[in-house]
Amino acid sequence: xxxxxxxxxxxxxxxxxxxxxxxxxxxxxxxxxxxxxxxxxxxxxxxxxxxxxxxxxxxxxxxxxxxxxxxxxxxxxxxxxxxxxxxxxxxxxxxxxxxxxxxxxxxxxxxxxxxxxxxxxxxxxxxxxxxxxxxxxxxxxxxxxxxxxxxxxxxxxxxxxxxxxxxxxxxxxxxxxxxxxxxxxxxxxxxxxxxxxxxxxxxxxxxxxxxxxxxxxxxxxxxxxxxxxxxxxxxxxxxxxxxxxxxxxxxxxxxxxxxxxxxxxxxxxxxxxxxxxxxxxxxxxxxxxxxxxxxxxxxxxxxxxxxxxxxxxxx
Amino acid sequence: xxxxxxxxxxxxxxxxxxxxxxxxxxxxxxxxxxxxxxxxxxxxxxxxxxxxxxxxxxxxxxxxxxxxxxxxxxxxxxxxxxxxxxxxxxxxxxxxxxxx
Amino acid sequence: xxxxxxxxxxxxxxxxxxxxxxxxxxxxxxxxxxxxxxxxxxxxxxxxxxxxxxxxxxxxxxxxxxxxxxxxxxxxxxxxxxxxxxxxxxxxxxxxx
Numbered sequence: 001x002x003x004x005x006x007x008x009x010x011x012x013x014x015x016x017x018x019x020x021x022x023x024x025x026x027x028x029x030x031x032x033x034x035x036x037x038x039x040x041x042x043x044x045x046x047x048x049x050x051x052x053x054x055x056x057x058x059x060x061x062x063x064x065x066x067x068x069x070x071x072x073x074x075x076x077x078x079x080x081x082x083x084x085x086x087x088x089x090x091x092x093x094x095x096x097x098x099x100x101x102x103x104x105x106x107x108x109x110x111x112x113x114x115x116x117x118x119x120x121x122x123x124x125x126x127x128x129x130x131x132x133x134x135x136x137x138x139x140x141x142x143x144x145x146x147x148x149x150x151x152x153x154x155x156x157x158x159x160x161x162x163x164x165x166x167x168x169x170x171x172x173x174x175x176x177x178x179x180x181x182x183x184x185x186x187x188x189x190x191x192x193x194x195x196x197x198x199x200x201x202x203x204x205x206x207x208x209x210x211x212x213x214x215x216x217x218x219x220x221x222x223x224x225x226x227x228x229x230x231x232x233x234x235x236x237x238x239x240x241x242x243x244x245x246x247x248x249x250x251x252x253x254x255x256x257x258x259x260x261x262x263x264x265x266x267x268x269x270x271x272x273x274x275x276x277x278x279x280x281x282x283x284x285x286x287x288x289x290x291x292x293x294x295x296x297x298x299x300x301x302x303x304x305x306x307x308x309x310x311x312x313x314x315x
Numbered sequence: 316x317x318x319x320x321x322x323x324x325x326x327x328x329x330x331x332x333x334x335x336x337x338x339x340x341x342x343x344x345x346x347x348x349x350x351x352x353x354x355x356x357x358x359x360x361x362x363x364x365x366x367x368x369x370x371x372x373x374x375x376x377x378x379x380x381x382x383x384x385x386x387x388x389x390x391x392x393x394x395x396x397x398x399x400x401x402x403x404x405x406x407x408x409x410x411x412x413x414x415x
Numbered sequence: 416x417x418x419x420x421x422x423x424x425x426x427x428x429x430x431x432x433x434x435x436x437x438x439x440x441x442x443x444x445x446x447x448x449x450x451x452x453x454x455x456x457x458x459x460x461x462x463x464x465x466x467x468x469x470x471x472x473x474x475x476x477x478x479x480x481x482x483x484x485x486x487x488x489x490x491x492x493x494x495x496x497x498x499x500x501x502x503x504x505x506x507x508x509x510x511x512x
Contacts, residue, residue, distance in 0.1 A: 008318040012325040019329055019352055023336035028344055035348050042355055045322055049366040050374025054358075057384045061391045062355060069391075073344055073398045080405060081342065089339055097338050105331030112323030112363065121368030121376045138373055142381035154385045161392035165399040185507070189499035196492065220388050297388075304395035307402065 008048060015041045028081060032070045039063030052216035053139045056208070060224035068231060069305055072181075133282045136214035143218065144286045148275045152264060155257040155293055158300045162253070166244060169308040175245030178303070179310035182237035194236030201229040209294050213283065219290040223297035230302040241306040243313060249299070256296030260289050323363040329356030343404075347397050354390045358383045420472040427469025434462030448505035452498050459494040463487055 018041060022034035039062035046055035088094075126138045126146065133145045143151050169176075183190065205225035212218030233239045242249050263285055264275040271278045277285050333353025337346050361379045368376030434457055441454025467487040474480040 005318060005321070008321050012321055015325060016328060016332075019332050022352055023332055023340075023349060028342060028348075031345060031348055035352065038352065039355070042359065045325075045359065046362060048318055049322065049362045050369075051362055051365060051380045051383075054362065054380050054383050054387070057387045058355075058358075061387050066351060066391055066394055069395055069398055070344070070348060073402060076402060077344060077405060080409075088341065094339055097335055101331040101335040101338075104334060105327045108327035108330055108360070109324050112320060112327060112360070115323075115364070115367060119364070119367035121370045122378045123368055123370035123373045123376045126377050127370075127373065138377035139381050139384070142377050143384065147378070147381060150382070150385055154389060157389050158392050161396045164396045168399050168403040185503070187500055187503060189496045193492065193496040197489075200489070218384070220384060301391070304392060307399055 011041065011044055011048065015045065028074045028077070029071075032067070032074050035070065036063055036067040039066065053137070053212075053218060053221070056216060056218075056221040057224070060221050060228070064228060065224060065231075065301060065305060068228075072305070132279075133277075133286065135283055135286055137212060137216065137218070139216075140212050140218055140286070140290075144289060145277070145282065148260075148264070151293075152257070152260050152275070155260060155296065158297065158304075159253060159257060162300050162304055165304060165308050167308075169310070173309040173312055175243065175313045176309040176311040177243045178241040178306035178308060180237075180240055181231065181234040181306060182240075183235060186237055190236045191238060194233045194238045198229040198233055201225055201232075205229070205294075205298070209290055212290065213287055219294045220297060223294045224301060226294065227298040227301035227305075230298065231305050234302075234306065241303070244303070244309055245313060249303075252299045253296055253303075256289075256293035259292040263289060319363050319366040322359060326356045326359035326363060329353070329359065332356075343401050344398075347394060347401070351390065351394060354386075358386055361386070424469045424473055427465050431462045431465030431469065434458055434465065438462060448509060449502060452502055452505075456494065456498060459490060463490055 015038060018034050018038040022031050022038055025031040025034060039058060042062060043055045043059040046052070046058055123138070126142060129146070130136070130138060130141055133141045135141050135145075202225075205222040207222075208217040208225065209219050209222035210217075212222065230239070234241060244250075263277075267274055267276040267278075270276075330353055333349050333351075333356055336349025337353060340346050340349060361383045362375075365375040365377075365379035365383075368379070370376070438454050438458025441457070442451050445451045445454055464487060467483050470483055471480050474483065
C-alpha cells in the first residue's frame with residue numbers, strides 16, 4: 001500500500017466516523033458540530049480529488065455558512081428540544097430502514113466499482129476551447145461560458161430562496177429588518193475580531209474572485225468569504241441587518257443576475273445566441289459578470305443567514 | 316484500488332447513512348442535518364467521476380466539478396429556506412400554545 | 416544544503432504533529448472546559464506554528480511563504496477570539512470547580 005493510499009484510507013475512516021457521530025449523536029448541538037467537522041474533512045477529500053475549486057466552496061459554504069445557520073437554529077430551538085431518546089421510532093422500524101439504506105449504499109458502491117474504464121471525460125473538449133474564452137481556469141470556463149445557463153439559473157435560485165425565506169415573515173413585520181444576529185452577551189474579543197478581520201477577509205474574497213479566472217477560486221467562493229465577513233460584523237453587534245424594503249438592498253441583490261441576464265440577451269444581437277459572448281470580449285465579460293455576481297451573492301448569503309424580517313418597519 | 320475508488324465507496328456509505336438519519340430522526344433539524352450529509356455524499360460521487368476523467372493536463376473533468384460547485388450553493392440556499400420554515404413553524408406553534 | 420532543509424522540515428513538522436496529538440489527548444482527558452481549552456491552544460499556537468515553520472523552506476516563491484505565515488496569523492486571531500468566547504460562556508454557565 002502506498003503512502004498516498006494509506007492517507008486516503010485514514011481520511012475516509014475519519015469522515016465515516018464523523019458522519020456516524022452526526023447521525024447517532026443524542027442531541028442536536030453535538031450533531032451539528034460533527035457536521036461542521038465533516039464538512040472540513042470533505043474539503044481535504046476534494047483536494048485529494050484534485051478539485052481545489054470545489055474544496056474552497058465546500059470549506060466556505062459546507063463547513064462555514066451552513067454551520068452558522070444550523071448552530072443558530074439549534075440554539076434558538078434548544079428550549080423546545082425534547083430529552084433525547086424520548087421519541088425514537090421502534091427497533092423493527094429502525095432495523096428495516098437500516099437494511100434498506102444498506103441496500104442503497106451497496107447499489108451505489110457496485111456502481112462505483114463498475115464505472116467504465118477508461119472513464120468518459122469532457123476535459124479534452126473543455127481544454128480545446130479554453131483559449132477562445134480567454135480564462136485559464138477550466139472550471140470557471142464551464143461555469144461562465146460553456147454552461148453559463150446553469151450559473152444564471154443558480155443565481156436566480158439563490159434569489160428565490162431568499163424570497164421564500166422573507167415570505168415567512170409575519171405580516172406586521174413585512175419590509176422590516178431581520179432579527180439582530182448579535183450575541184446575547186456582548187463580548188469585547190468578538191467585537192475586536194469583527195473589526196480586525198473584515199478588511200483582511202474582504203481583500204481575500206476579492207483576491208479569490210479575481211484569481212478565479214486563471215487559478216482555483218471564483219465568485220461563489222469569494223462571495224461567501226465577503227458574505228461571512230458581513231455576518232461576522234452583525235454577530236459582533238457592530239452592524240444590524242438592513243430593512244429588506246430599502247431600495248439599495250433590493251438593487252444589490254438583483255444586480256448580479258440582472259447584469260448576467262442583460263449580457264445573455266445582448267448575446268442575441270452581438271454573437272447570435274443567448275449567453276454567447278462576442279469574440280475577443282469573452283474574458284472581460286466573464287470577469288464583469290463575476291464581479292457583479294460577487295456582490296449580489298455575498299449580500300444574498302448574508303441575508304439568508306439573517307433570516308426573515310422580525311421587526312416592524314421604522315417610520 | 317485507487318484513492319478515487321476508495322472515496323467513491325466512502326460516498327456510497329455516506330448516502331446510506333444520511334438517508335437513514337433523514338428517515339429515522341424525529342426532530343426536523345436533525346433531518347435537515349442528515350439530508351445535508353446525504354447531499355455531500357452525492358456531491359462526492361460527482362467528484363469521483365470527475366477525478367476519473369483526467370485528461371488534457373487537468374486533474375479531473377471540469378464539468379462535474381462545476382456542477383458540484385453549483386450544487387453546494389443551491390444546497391445551502393435550500394437549507395436556509397428549510398431552517399427558516401422550521402423556525403416559523405415553531406414560532407406559530409408557540410403562539411398557539413400561548414393562546415390556549 | 417537542501418538535505419539539511421529537508422531534515423529541518425521533517426523535524427519541525429513532526430514536532431508540530433506531536434503538539435497536535437498532545438492537544439487532542441488533552442481535549443479528551445481533561446476534566447472541564449477551561450483546562451480543555453488550555454490543551455487546545457497549545458495545539459493551535461505552537462503545533463501549527465511549528466508546521467508552518469517547517470514548511471517555509473519548502474516554498475518555491477517568497478509569496479507562498481508569506482501566505483503560509485498569514486494563514487498562521489489568521490488562525491491565531493480566530494482561535495484566540497473563539498477561546499475567549501468559549502471561556503466566558505463556560506464561566507457563565509458552569510459552576511466553578
